[in-house]
Amino acid sequence: MSPEKLNGSTTVRDDEAGTERVDGEANPGVSAGMNGGTVVDRRQAAGGAPVVAPRTVEELSTLMTRASRDGRQVRCIGNATSLPPGYLDGPVDLVLSTRALDTVHAYDPADLTLTADAGVSLAQLERLTGDQGQWLPLDPPRRARRSLGGVLASGAYGPLQGKFGTPRDHVLGLTLVTGDGRVLELGGRVVKNVAGYDLVKVAVGSGGQLGIVTSATVRLHPLPVQDVTLLYQTPRLALAVVLARSLATAPVRIPALELLAGHGEEPTVAVRLLGSPEAVEESEHILNVRVGREASHRLKGEASSRWFAALERFEDNAAAVARVSHLPSRLGDLAEPGVECGTVAAHVSLGVVRVAAGTAGGDDRTAVSDRLARLRERVVKAGATFRVSRANIPRWPAPEPATAPGVLALTRGIVDSFDPAGVLSRPGS
Amino acid sequence: MITKVPRLAAGLAEELIRIVGADAVITDPARLMVYESDGLTAYRCPPRAAVLPRDGDETARVVRAIAQAGVPFVARGSGTGLSGGALAVDGAVVVCTARMNRILELDLHNRRARVQPGVVNAHLTAATRPHGLYYAPDPSSQSACTIGGNVAENSGGPHCLKYGVTSRYIRGLDVVLPDGSRVYLGDRGFDTGELDLAGLFVGSEGCFGIAVEVDVELLPLPQATHTLLGIFERLEDAGRAVTAIIAHGLLPAALEIIDQATIRAVEESIFAAGYPTDAAAALVVEFDGIEAGLEAEAAHAEAACLECGAREVRRATSAEARAALWKGRKKAFGAMGRIAPDLLVQDATVPRTQLPDVLAKIAGIGERYDLRVANVFHAGDGNLHPNILFDRRDETEMERVERASKEIMRICVEAGGTITGEHGVGLDKRDYMALIHSEDTLRAMESVRRVFDPRGVCNPGKVLPEWIRGADPAIAGAPGAGPADAGQAEVGTDGTRKAVPAGATA
Incomplete structure (x- = not known):
């Protein structure tokens, strides 16, 4: 499948209403260091620093090289959905957005791998891979709006880590523009690779301290045939804890196991089971026997995935x-x-x-x-x-x-x- | 080959004996022969000495003493590595983890274990199995290889298709750094903005320090396992069956292919597994998990094999019957050892869909250089294991082996792959690193190594090509490896002291 086709048919940019494209000099002090034509978004300006969205890796590299030379402070905000507290505090000269890096470069369903730019959102990836019966089983808070690059930089994960791991376990390789503008291709595009020190691991989840992820190759999984969520409600928190721990030590690998409590709601233990209908049914039976009761609610198919999407x-x-x-x-x-x-x-x-x-x-x-x-x-x-x-x-x-x-x-x-x-x-x- | 190596300075020897006892410091050249190579026997180089500490404290003191003397050192587990990674080049001292073989803690409630690095991989699973748990990474050498070695190499195995490789199961590492200081890496969460130093350490091939305690995650044993063996008339058909199984949305625990040359080697050996010798390929497919779902998955896989031209599909569910189907795969390396004195195994990985094409090219290279190439590989993740069979006493054959080997590596890289999927770079593939990494990336790797090991004393000469590493200072002019000692070292063909392929000088 060619990238052109992919982008022609499926790429959907996040809502850009309110984004101002300014080709001139928004802030002469900083944009003097930019290539002309870079998207500048003043709407999101933080503490006066302009938000710049480079359109190519080369542009980004040039910006970083110059910032490094001139001793400027740069922060990268991805889609700005989940910045760590205090991330934009203090003197910041330039804020980078990866939203203009939005191309899916390669997707070969038969290899279960996909290479995309950092600015592509997880929602886009979900639509694209879903059409092929595949998914990236990564469900961090605010998943749909987050960019791939942002998720990798933050290392954010969600309930599905129970089976599929955190971003570090999904990434086969990535391109990183370092603080001083070097463009490093780390890892590769194959599912097993030990050629050299694993700099991918140290880049993923680094909170943007080492550089800016501009694209990545991720490993996909086949969409499960059956998706079931079991909700066990108990009147008391202590009982919910015992129940949750009992499920956690059951002889079944549970893809997602969450305990929810507070706000006067009845404490709930949520279990998400994925796989063949037979295996899901049998797992459910094993779990119910283990805790000596049936689930209070059983959600199937889309109702199951919707329940966990709400948890995001x-x-x-x-x-x-x-x-x-x-x-x-x-x-x-x-x-x-x-x-x-x-x-x-x-x-x-x-x-x-x-x-x-x-x-x-x-x-x-x-x-x-x-x-x-x-x-x-x-x-x-x-x-x-x-x-x-x-x-x-x-x-x-x-x-x-x-x-x-x-x-x-x-x-x-x-x-x-x-x-x-x-x-x-x-x-x- | 006998290589002269620098002697251990008397002061350092005494210091090491004070720390670990005389029985745990080996300097006798005859006894050091054990440590002169790893599983890749083409490279040999005896160490200056071998030290066998019993725990993390002793290891830290040993490393501090060696480091203070400016002598390089290399950590070694069972020596089953296949890239020359544990070779003591440059007169290094081997720090062997063999005596650190205790499982320190089994935390069943949290499905974790804390182990010393010398614990044998299979022993960990044996210890946890009665509790319904196991350690998932299962390199083929699991009955001998150690957890510490697995950490250094980020080892895989047949079942990492479904379960992932070692890094997935390491929660934290207690590490002795190359200056003898100790630091705990990991177990802080993956979204804290802190660097994933444990993830970085795993797969660093012994160049960042020695892990002296390892916290691993255990999994519940699968309820049941179904194994299939598909027999194919054509190797490409087996490759197509792999793609068909994956395309069906199935994720087997393992997908392994054995080609005709390997089948014949196995069937002619004492390991005969009952595979038909006229078949072009055998495909092992395994599913594990909840019993109820497996029958349907196995049936889909069987249908996929038959659609792709399998002439026969055998199925097994009992432990004995499954072991019989696996036998040809598991004993492949042992069997090949019996038909040729030497074996060069590579482990390039290519995108799975490129397998048929790459296999055809490898066959062509074998023919062109008049070499026997037998393939056994992890087809599910595109991880090839072409084995070149040869006799290192035949110098012209040796040369053809090296050239063929280089070509195989190149075609795998051209197909979008990498030079090593699980064996590591070590000494063997360091000069191929530039095939897949830019100079900037290689320099970034070297910079990170220098953060852990500023003096370059920890497993020098590995992973990165020499033109990136430069001269490791410990070797260039440090006291322990000074001129008096250096004079006793054998000088390699290019004037540097180095390990050379045994075949080239024998």
């Missing part, structure tokens, strides 16, 4: 989202303080609990900060890690634990080697 919006309206993690067996130690702080959605088999506190735009900002601080205190005492992954509030508690000195030294060395001028992350941050 779990973080959308929160004033702040904290992620706490511990060994999966310690779920109970995290769920209870979580519910006291806000609404809880836990990746049960991974031991990661998301806590959505307050509502965005609500007037209880200080209260949210205080509740997060209490959550932090309680889970850290239990030996868990804590960090705030989204924040619409001015202040939030620091992550715990801090990075170990040995890890920090290696991290600094690696970041320096990709971004010697510290263009993409403030020195010392």
Whole structure:
């Protein structure tokens, strides 16, 4: 299948209403370093820095080379759906968007691989691969609106990691424009590749510290024939925790296993089963026998995928989202303080609990900060890690634990080697 | 071949003995022969010494002592590697993990284990199986290879088509860095904005340090397994069957092809598996998971094989019957060892759809150089294993082997593939790295290596071509490898001290 055909028939750009295309000099100080014709979007200007959307890797590379030479601070926002808290704070001279890098370069369904630009959204990929009975089983928060590059840079994942892993496990190779403008092709296009150090792993999930992902080759999977979600509701959180743990240690590999609680709703354990109709039915039987009851609700086919798609919006309206993690067996130690702080959605088999506190735009900002601080205190005492992954509030508690000195030294060395001028992350941050 | 290597300085030897005891420091040249090569026997080079620490603390102290003396070192597990990666070139000391073979913790509730690096891959699964769990990566050498070696090579195996390779199962690593300091990598989550250093360490071929404790993830044992063996009249048909099975939306646990040359080698050996010797190819297809779904999947795969021209499809569900179907695949390497004194195995990977074309080209190269090439490969993920059979005492054949080998690598790269899918670059393929990576990318790799190992003492001479690495400082002028010692080293044909293919000098 040729790229032309792909793009002619299926590429759908995200809504661009409000985007201003300015070919001139929006900010002479910065755009003097740009090639003419680069899309500049002033709508999203953050702290006065222009948002630039390079149309080619070469343009992007030139921008980075010059920024590095001139000692400027650059941030990359992908589709700007899920930036880490504080990412655009402080002096930022230039904000890059990958939205103009939007081509699907290769898709060979028989090889179950696809190569696309960073600005292609996961929704586009879903439509394109769905037509061929395939999918990229990656369901991070706000999935549909996110760009491929943004997801890879952030390492964001969702419930399906239980079977399919996180972005690092889906990427076969990628193109990275480093902080100083080098264009590195990392990894490859085949599903097994150990030719050299695995720089793909260190680029994926790096939060954009090393460079900007401009395109990637991902591994696809066949769409499951059957998709079933089982919802087990219990009147008490403690019972839900026991039930969730019992399911997590069942002799069945569960693609997605979530615990949801808070806001006065009945605690719910959600199980998503994927596969052949026979295997899904048998798994369901094994799980019900294990927990000694039937699920409260059983959703099939589109109803099942819709339920989990709704869960992708779990973080959308929160004033702040904290992620706490511990060994999966310690779920109970995290769920209870979580519910006291806000609404809880836990990746049960991974031991990661998301806590959505307050509502965005609500007037209880200080209260949210205080509740997060209490959550932090309680889970850290239990030996868990804590960090705030989204924040619409001015202040939030620091992550715990801090990075170990040995890890920090290696991290600094690696970041320096990709971004010697510290263009993409403030020195010392 | 006997290569002279620099002696271990007396002070360093005493220090090492103080740390691990006299029985764990080997300097006797005869005993060091054990460590002179890995599974790729074409390269041989005995180490200066071998040290066998018992735990992470001893390893850290050993590495610190060696590093302070400016001597390079190489970590080694069972020596089953197939790229010359554990070879002690440049008079390096081998730090062998054989005595670090304890499973430190089995955490059944969290489906994890903490193991020492010298634990044999199959032993981990044997220990967890009674609890309904197993360790998924299963390299063919799993009865001998170690978890530490698997981490270094990011090992795969027949079942990684469905389950993924080693990096997928490593949760964290306790690592001794090349200066002897210790750091824990990983287990912090994958979306924290922190670099995935554990992911980077896995597959670094022993160049970033030594993992002394490894936290791995275990999986629940599949409820049942169904295995099929398709017998084909033409190799291309087996390749088409693989594509047809995948196109049907099936994801088998394994998809393996054995070609005619290999079938014959197996059937002529004591491992005879009952594969018909007139068949052009045999395809092993395996499904695992929930029993209820497997019958239907196996039936689809059988139909796909027959549609693509299989003359016969055998099926098995019991452990014994499945083992019989797998036998020809699993014993392929052993059988080939019996029909030729030497074997050069490559492991280039190509996009799956390119397999038929690439296989035809490999056959052509074999004919052109008058060499016997036998193929056994992970067809599901396009990972080829062309085995060139030869006799290294025949110098002209040796030369043809090298040229054919290079050509095979080139056609795989041209088909959109890579030079190694699971064996690693090591010493063997470092000069081919430029076929697939730009100079900028190779330099970025070297820069990252220098972050872990600024002095270049940790497994020097591997992975990257020499023109990128430059001279590793430890070897250039450090005290332990200084002029007095260097004078005793054998000088290679190009004037540098290096391991050379045994066949070239024997």
